[in-house]
Amino acid sequence: MGSCGRTMYATLISFEERVNTGQVAMFCNKMTSTIAAFCLSGLWGTIQLLEARDLQNCVPRKTVAYQPENLNIFWKPGLSNFSTLLVSEETNTLYAGAKDYILALDLNDISKEITREVWFAPEDRQLECLRRGKSKAECQNYILLLHEINATSFYICGTNAFHPACRYMVIDDRKLKLQSKAVESRGRCPFEPRTRYASLMVDGALYSATSNNFLGTEPIILRSLRNPLRTEFKASWLNEPTFIHIDLVQESNASSDTDRIYVFFTETAVEFEFYDKLLVSRMAQICKGDLGGKRTLKKKWTSFLKATLVCSAPESDFQFNVLQAVFVFKTTNWRETIFYGIFTQQWGRLDISAVCAFKMEAVKDVFLKGNFKGPVAVENSHTKWVVHRADVPTPRPGACLDNSAQRQEYSSSLDLPDRVLQFVRDHPLMDSNVDPVGRQPVLLKRGTRYTQLVVDRTRGLDNATYDIFFLGTDKGYLHKAVNLQGAMFIVEELQLFPSLEPVQTLKLAPQKGLFYAGSPSHLVQIPVATCSQYKCCFDCVLARDPYCAWSLSLRSCILVTNQSGGSQDLIQCVRNGDASRCPEVGRRTFSLSQR
Numbered sequence: 115m116g117s118c119g120r121t122m123y124a125t126l127i128s129f130e131e132r133v134n135t136g137q138v139a140m141f142c143n144k145m146t147s148t149i150a151a152f153c154l155s156g157l158w159g160t161i162q163l164l165e166a167r168d169l170q171n172c173v174p175r176k177t178v179a180y181q182p183e184n185l186n187i188f189w190k191p192g193l194s195n196f197s198t199l200l201v202s203e204e205t206n207t208l209y210a211g212a213k214d215y216i217l218a219l220d221l222n223d224i225s226k227e228i229t230r231e232v233w234f235a236p237e238d239r240q241l242e243c244l245r246r247g248k249s250k251a252e253c254q255n256y257i258l259l260l261h262e263i264n265a266t267s268f269y270i271c272g273t274n275a276f277h278p279a280c281r282y283m284v285i286d287d288r289k290l291k292l293q294s295k296a297v298e299s300r301g302r303c304p305f306e307p308r309t310r311y312a313s314l315m316v317d318g319a320l321y322s323a324t325s326n327n328f329l330g331t332e333p334i335i336l337r338s339l340r341n342p343l344r345t346e347f348k349a350s351w352l353n354e355p356t357f358i359h360i361d362l363v364q365e366s367n368a369s370s371d372t373d374r375i376y377v378f379f380t381e382t383a384v385e386f387e388f389y390d391k392l393l394v395s396r397m398a399q400i401c402k403g404d405l406g407g408k409r410t411l412k413k414k415w416t417s418f419l420k421a422t423l424v425c426s427a428p429e430s431d432f433q434f435n436v437l438q439a440v441f442v443f444k445t446t447n448w449r450e451t452i453f454y455g456i457f458t459q460q461w462g463r464l465d466i467s468a469v470c471a472f473k474m475e476a477v478k479d480v481f482l483k484g485n486f487k488g489p490v491a492v493e494n495s496h497t498k499w500v501v502h503r504a505d506v507p508t509p510r511p512g513a514c515l516d517n518s519a520q521r522q523e524y525s526s527s528l529d530l531p532d533r534v535l536q537f538v539r540d541h542p543l544m545d546s547n548v549d550p551v552g553r554q555p556v557l558l559k560r561g562t563r564y565t566q567l568v569v570d571r572t573r574g575l576d577n578a579t580y581d582i583f584f585l586g587t588d589k590g591y592l593h594k595a596v597n598l599q600g601a602m603f604i605v606e607e608l609q610l611f612p613s614l615e616p617v618q619t620l621k622l623a624p625q626k627g628l629f630y631a632g633s634p635s636h637l638v639q640i641p642v643a644t645c646s647q648y649k650c651c652f653d654c655v656l657a658r659d660p661y662c663a664w665s666l667s668l669r670s671c672i673l674v675t676n677q678s679g680g681s682q683d684l685i686q687c688v689r690n691g692d693a694s695r696c697p698e699v700g701r702r703t704f705s706l707s708q709r
């Protein structure tokens with residue numbers, strides 16, 4: 115809107131409390147501010163006006179405490195540990211994997227249960243699990259994998275009392291039914307219910323990143339159900355990893371062998387010499403069409419390459435080397451894919467979270483053009499990892515071969531020459547790092563540990579696109595943030611659960627404008643925006659929520675839909691929160707002038 119005036123930024127201090135408790139001092143440091151009074155649905159509130167200089171590390175503009183009457187909640191005694199959520203917009207169903215249960219809930223109102231199915235670990239397994247020294251709680255069946263094969267059939271896996279198992283499940287006449295026998299499935303699902311893991315189903319094949327043994331000492335990235343392949347069990351491939359996320363990026367319209375799968379994890383670095391274990395965050399690529407080698411790397415990935423993800427704050431010397439969560443933002447053009455990661459530090463202040471964004475272009479540069487690292491033997495049979503300066507064999511390791519393409523020298527990875535396979539086996543690590551957009555975090559937040567994120571894109575009335583971040587915290591809050599001219603603005607903070615449990619899962623249903631958060635004991639459904647919470651024009655406009663605008667005719671804050679763009683009736687100014695068009699402006703009670 116042309117009416118966006120000077121760059122002012124306002125923070126609502128809700129109902130004096132913050133002023134009284136001295137929290138004002140914590141507001142965005144390095145900012146000048148004035149306090150002005152204004153109306154809030156007839157009550158007198160206070161706002162703080164700030165020059166928008168350094169919006170990083172701001173506290174949320176508004177904090178909303180737990181309000182069960184405004185949220186759709188799923189909570190039932192006996193049901194807990196909602197580890198995995200599956201959003202099916204086509205069938206209007208939210209599937210949840212819990213301890214011993216699989217649930218189907220109404221996507222429009224998750225407090226409505228459609229059906230559930232039970233899958234207990236067999237009694238002899240539970241006894242065996244207890245005998246091996248595990249607790250009663252651990253010796254249950256935590257459903258950790260829940261994948262849709264088509265609208266009515268699913269593939270599910272559970273820890274099954276430290277004896278992971280998978281099976282098929284169908285939904286028929288709104289009833290879930292387990293199919294077939296449970297099959298022992300190590301490498302697909304963790305043994306231990308708290309272990310971080312990642313999994314993905316593509317074209318009937320299951321890709322899983324987890325541990326392959328009872329003790330949790332053998333990490334694996336496995337493809338099963340079709341064309342089974344796995345990682346080499348070597349520290350140079352995976353060294354005590356914590357798996358965070360796995361995702362597919364389709365590089366063509368139709369599914370193709372040259373599509374890539376990316377795995378995100380934190381592991382102990384092998385390439386640095388350090389007195390202590392140094393953690394690094396990595397992203398690995400594998401080709402969907404990989405079929406393994408013929409002799410060398412038989413039934414192993416021949417396209418596995420990994421690179422370090424860097425997330426650091428240059429001014430502060432902070433290194434955020436521990437990855438907590440990843441969201442892959444996809445558009446219709448795969449080249450525009452953005453990988454968002456939440457990072458924390460290994461040492462120092464553990465309550466600082468950073469969000470870094472990585473562009474597909476940067477990822478491609480590293481894997482397709484970058485140098486490799488290679489091991490050289492030094493004294494005492496010690497290995498040093500240095501940049502590999504000698505020739506790289508062709509075809510270049512990590513290039514995805516099109517198995518269906520005629521007339522090409524290598525029609526699949528089974529044809530790859532031994533020198534290529536040996537090189538891949540010995541050089542999984544790239545020399546260059548993947549650097550974040552702007553070479554710094556897009557969001558830096560003190561005093562908060564973020565656990566999960568999803569990102570949604572929307573168009574404001576100014577026709578600009580805004581990427582909205584929904585971040586879950588370890589205390590059960592949700593932060594909604596928007597990147598405005600390179601600085602993050604936290605629109606609001608919402609308490610999701612009655613107790614301070616961490617947000618463990620976060621899933622978006624973009625077409626519905628809803629998302630779903632899970633803690634160990636609760637599931638909640640949240641709309642991407644609750645514009646009606648803003649009772650007067652100022653509050654609505656100052657919120658700078660790209661989903662919301664003030665309607666002069668309706669005298670209410672409404673959700674901006676695609677049709678409403680450009681209307682003279684609506685006031686929105688996401689860029690700088692200029693509320694000068696609001697009718698209240700003329701009232702003596704509100705003054706923009708400095709005191």
Ligand SMILES: *[C@@H]1O[C@H](CO)[C@@H](O)[C@H](O)[C@H]1NC(C)=O
Pocket residue numbers: 194195307308634635
């Ligand atoms: C399961 O949920 C309960 C709370 O409902 C929690 O105390 C426990 O730690 C969870 N267990 C696992 C393995 O996540």
